Structures are given as structure tokens and as C-alpha cells.
Amino acid sequence: MTDAGFVVAAYVVIVGGLAAYSVALWRRLRAAATRDDEGR
Amino acid sequence: MKTRILGFVAAAGVAATTFFALFVVPADVNQGDAQRIMYPHVASAWLAYLSFGVTALAGIGWLWKRDLRLDAIAHAAAEIGVMFTAFAIWGGMMWGRPIWGVYWQWEDPRLTTTALLLALYAGYLLLRRLSDDPERRATRAAIVGTVAAIDIPIIHFSVEWWRGLHQTATIASPDRVLNPAAPLLFVGTLLGMLAAFTLAWLYLMVRRYQLARATDAREEARRLDRIVSARTAEAAR
Numbered sequence: 001m002t003d004a005g006f007v008v009a010a011y012v013v014i015v016g017g018l019a020a021y022s023v024a025l026w027r028r029l030r031a032a033a034t035r036d037d038e039g040r
Numbered sequence: 041m042k043t044r045i046l047g048f049v050a051a052a053g054v055a056a057t058t059f060f061a062l063f064v065v066p067a068d069v070n071q072g073d074a075q076r077i078m079y080p081h082v083a084s085a086w087l088a089y090l091s092f093g094v095t096a097l098a099g100i101g102w103l104w105k106r107d108l109r110l111d112a113i114a115h116a117a118a119e120i121g122v123m124f125t126a127f128a129i130w131g132g133m134m135w136g137r138p139i140w141g142v143y144w145q146w147e148d149p150r151l152t153t154t155a156l157l158l159a160l161y162a163g164y165l166l167l168r169r170l171s172d173d174p175e176r177r178a179t180r181a182a183i184v185g186t187v188a189a190i191d192i193p194i195i196h197f198s199v200e201w202w203r204g205l206h207q208t209a210t211i212a213s214p215d216r217v218l219n220p221a222a223p224l225l226f227v228g229t230l231l232g233m234l235a236a237f238t239l240a241w242l243y244l245m246v247r248r249y250q251l252a253r254a255t256d257a258r259e260e261a262r263r264l265d266r267i268v269s270a271r272t273a274e275a276a277r
Binding site: 001003004006007009010011013014015017018019021022025026028029032033035 | 047051054058062072073074076077080081084123126127130131134135137138237240243244247248250251254255258
């Protein structure tokens with residue numbers, strides 16, 4: 001793999017992972033809020 | 041609303057500094073393009089330290105004050121810290137292969153103690169799943185989270201204490217970061233990415249804390265339901 005390949009692999013995982021975790025967290029929060037509403 | 045604005049600012053900051061690191065900063069004279077991995081690698085490592093430091097302090101706070109909000113902070117920081125530790129390790133491996141010739145070397149103290157940190161806090165998260173009692177869980181987690189944090193200064197000073205592949209401290213050496221020979225664009229991009237990732241960390245902390253509190257509230261409601269059901273059944277006898 002070229003240097004550029006390693007750079008892309010690093011950024012895709014780190015920046016992409018950060019974005020994916022943010023979205024997953026937002027979904028978990030929304031699911032928790034929905035459960036709370038149903039519980040009331 | 042404030043949290044949402046923080047999220048937008050953090051996302052814009054990460055996007056801007058990523059663009060800078062990839063397309064604006066010139067390739068390093070010695071390391072070429074591979075050096076561009078340094079920016080998110082250092083930022084991730086800093087946030088791993090910060091996260092587990094917060095986990096340890098919040099854990100001590102729980103042991104002292106017995107306030108479950110502190111346990112929620114410790115939990116949030118640990119989960120986010122595990123993610124940033126994994127990012128730091130991944131970035132280091134992607135940088136190490138073209139520069140050192142290897143992805144990993146177990147003889148290197150910085151690498152090995154960082155892998156240990158990841159294992160310790162992954163264990164911390166698993167430990168939290170073992171108990172349904174919030175107070176017992178918080179106490180066990182606080183002890184493990186605080187003891188595990190001893191690894192942080194060991195990781196930091198490992199490059200000074202022992203020989204290995206990893207370079208010695210950069211950020212903690214002002215004579216290096218503030219060295220006039222260090223191109224301003226490199227230093228500025230590094231500091232910019234540190235700031236952007238720290239804002240993202242703050243946003244994730246707020247959101248993960250909110251989730252932990254929502255989960256705690258649901259657990260508490262279930263626990264009270266069980267108590268009421270048990271008492272009702274007892275009274276009916």
C-alpha cells in the first residue's frame with residue numbers, strides 16, 4: 001500500500017468512526033426518549 | 041440548543057482541520073504524506089488521556105459524594121475514551137507501517153502500555169454490565185476506573201523511561217512545538233485539530249451523559265415497579 005493509502009485508511013477510520021459514533025449516540029438517545037414517552 | 045450548536049461547531053472544526061491536514065499542509069520533508077496521520081493520531085491520544093482522567097476523577101467523586109451523576113460522567117468518559125484509544129492505536133499503526141516498517145511491536149513500551157489501557161477500560165465497561173444494582177456497580181467501576189488510570193502517566197513517560205520505536209514527547213515539550221524551525225502551518229494544523237477534536241469530545245460527553253442519565257432513570261423506575269409489585273403481592277396474601 002502507498003503512503004496515501006495509509007493516510008486514507010487512518011482518516012476514514014478515525015473521522016468516519018467519530019461521525020458513526022455520533023450518529024449511533026443520537027439514535028440511542030432518541031430511542032431512550034421514545035421509550036420514556038411510551039412509559040408515560 | 042446549546043449542545044446542538046456545539047455539535048455543529050465541532051463537526052465544522054473537524055471537517056476544516058481534516059481538509060487542512062490532507063490538502064493544505066505540505067508533505068513532510070522526511071516522512072512524506074504519511075506524516076499527515078500525526079494530526080488525528082495525536083488528537084485521539086490526548087482525548088484518550090483526558091477521557092480516562094475524567095473517568096478516574098468522577099469515580100473518586102462518586103466514592104466521596106455518592107452522587108450517581110458522577111458515575112454517569114465516569115461511564116460516559118470511559119466509553120468515549122475506549123473509542124479514542126482505539127483511534128490512536130489505529131492511527132499509530134497506519135503511520136508506523138510506512139515509517140517504521142511494522143504495524144506493531146510488542147517490545148515498544150508506548151505501544152504495549154496503550155494496548156493495556158484499551159484492555160483495562162474495555163474491561164471497565166464490561167464490569168459495569170455485571171451488576172444491576174446502580175450503587176454497587178458505581179463503586180466497583182470507580183475502583184477499577186481509578187486504579188486503571190495509573191497507566192496514563194506510565195504511557196506518557198514510557199518514551200522517556202525505556203527505549204522503543206515511538207518518538208519522545210512532542211506536545212509536552214514546548215521547545216519542540218514552539219521551536220521556530222517548526223513550520224507554523226504544521227503546528228497550527230496540529231493545534232487546530234486538537235481544538236476541534238476536543239470540541240467533538242465535549243459534545244459526545246454531553247450526549248453520552250444524557251443517555252446514561254436516561255438509562256439510570258429507566259432502571260430506577262423498573263426497580264421501583266418491582267418493589268411496588270412485591271409489596272402489593274405481599275399485602276394481598
